[in-house]
Amino acid sequence: MSATGAAPVANNLEAFFMPFTANRQFKKNPRLLSRAKGVHYWTPEGRRVIDGTSGLWCVNAGHGREEIKAAITAQLDEMDYAPSFQMGHPRAFELAARHAAMLPGDLDHAFYCNSGSEAVDTALKIALAYHRARGEGHRTRLIGRERGYHGVGFGGISVGGMVNNRKHFGAMLPGVDHLPHTHLPGKNAFARGLPEHGAELADELERIVALHDASTIAAVIVEPVAGSTGFLPPPKGYLERLRAICTKHGILLIFDEVITGFGRLGTAFAADYFGVIPDLMTVAKGISNATVPMGGVFLRKTIYEGLMTGPENAVDLFHGYTYSAHPLACAAASAVLDIYKDEGLFQRCADLSKYWEDGIHSLRDLPGVLDIRNLGLAGGIDLEARGGVGTRGYATFVKAFELGLLVRQGGDTLAMSPPLIVGRSDIDEIIGIVGDAIKQAA
Numbered sequence: 001m002s003a004t005g006a007a008p009v010a011n012n013l014e015a016f017f018m019p020f021t022a023n024r025q026f027k028k029n030p031r032l033l034s035r036a037k038g039v040h041y042w043t044p045e046g047r048r049v050i051d052g053t054s055g056l057w058c059v060n061a062g063h064g065r066e067e068i069k070a071a072i073t074a075q076l077d078e079m080d081y082a083p084s085f086q087m088g089h090p091r092a093f094e095l096a097a098r099h100a101a102m103l104p105g106d107l108d109h110a111f112y113c114n115s116g117s118e119a120v121d122t123a124l125k126i127a128l129a130y131h132r133a134r135g136e137g138h139r140t141r142l143i144g145r146e147r148g149y150h151g152v153g154f155g156g157i158s159v160g161g162m163v164n165n166r167k168h169f170g171a172m173l174p175g176v177d178h179l180p181h182t183h184l185p186g187k188n189a190f191a192r193g194l195p196e197h198g199a200e201l202a203d204e205l206e207r208i209v210a211l212h213d214a215s216t217i218a219a220v221i222v223e224p225v226a227g228s229t230g231f232l233p234p235p236k237g238y239l240e241r242l243r244a245i246c247t248k249h250g251i252l253l254i255f256d257e258v259i260t261g262f263g264r265l266g267t268a269f270a271a272d273y274f275g276v277i278p279d280l281m282t283v284a285k286g287i288s289n290a291t292v293p294m295g296g297v298f299l300r301k302t303i304y305e306g307l308m309t310g311p312e313n314a315v316d317l318f319h320g321y322t323y324s325a326h327p328l329a330c331a332a333a334s335a336v337l338d339i340y341k342d343e344g345l346f347q348r349c350a351d352l353s354k355y356w357e358d359g360i361h362s363l364r365d366l367p368g369v370l371d372i373r374n375l376g377l378a379g380g381i382d383l384e385a386r387g388g389v390g391t392r393g394y395a396t397f398v399k400a401f402e403l404g405l406l407v408r409q410g411g412d413t414l415a416m417s418p419p420l421i422v423g424r425s426d427i428d429e430i431i432g433i434v435g436d437a438i439k440q441a442a
Ligand code: PXG
Pocket: 056, 057, 114, 115, 116, 117, 118, 120, 149, 150, 151, 152, 223, 227, 228, 229, 256, 257, 258, 259, 284, 285, 408, 415
């Protein structure tokens, strides 16, 4: 290799330290994707693989969208980069106005960053800074939930509830507590859509408030539908109760909509689907259809205004990223909003969700299937562990890939979230392959 690293050895998989991956296992038996269009990937050998997961829950409008490519290219021709600290560029303001116009309730301001993890850390910091600005700097505690996934920043893993994402990384943020998770397979197994039982789990917040006192609690952060942990729609009435308790105690409610935002449930946001409006909302993934990394925090007018109380010449929030509102990300995000609107993709998702529900629940009698959950165009399947936790799940994921389908696997749970442009025949194909994979890997 040259001193500049300019001549890599062909097919050498060693140097890339892969994220969230069993590196040695992967490098012995790699699974590569080298081309994508519509709802499909292709491997370097030219084998077609249907995308059952929208990449990583992010390519909501499907792959290779020419409109987004054109917008990014045009922006690159016009201006590659401009700072957003004490400077601005038109596309950032235009995008924020478009997002504000589509947000529910009085959520009407946008702060941009580059990923879901950054969005979560940003939202937690805004919550703390907001309370401090209004003279309630004693509100410092952050409440998350067991099994929650809020990315991999120190803030996100602290409020998150996935033990493997936490246990390696020390003490994390102090002053964090957790609500119980809502997975009750004993009561809710094979629920279609929202499970019946478990709304009372939101009342655990009252117990946490009683323990710490509301005056010490800044915010509660939850995924309206827990994604990474295996897709857990909330019990009926749960989010409404959480909202009511937060309001009663002056605690900010943050919805982490990194997965549910931009159409996954058949509405723009889960907040619309449930009719429950948070104080802050984190987004990423579908915001730019994953073409250029982007994340964001949407906030209520009152929170934005609450941070505008210092002298006019003082910085309002000592927070931001070099690439906040990157022009290419803004161009991509604006183009994908056009696609969502012109093609009615959120409504399309809503229209297909019953077909998807029937499809995924048709797998319930296959060997080892313990539970199936669904909402919008997404779902999770729990398999009975066999040969150690995760062995069966991994074998099923590999088998599905061999059969031509990309699914997500965590432990012995499979998750699926196809692009919102899928048709019924694509759904049939996805369900058919996942069923075959479950049978063949049994
Ligand atoms: N919040 C939520 C709710 C997420 O799902 C993040 C924050 C972090 O986003 P970034 O962009 O920093 O990765 C996520 C990410 C999976 C899977 O298969 C899910 C995510 C990422 C990778 C895989 O479930 N979600």
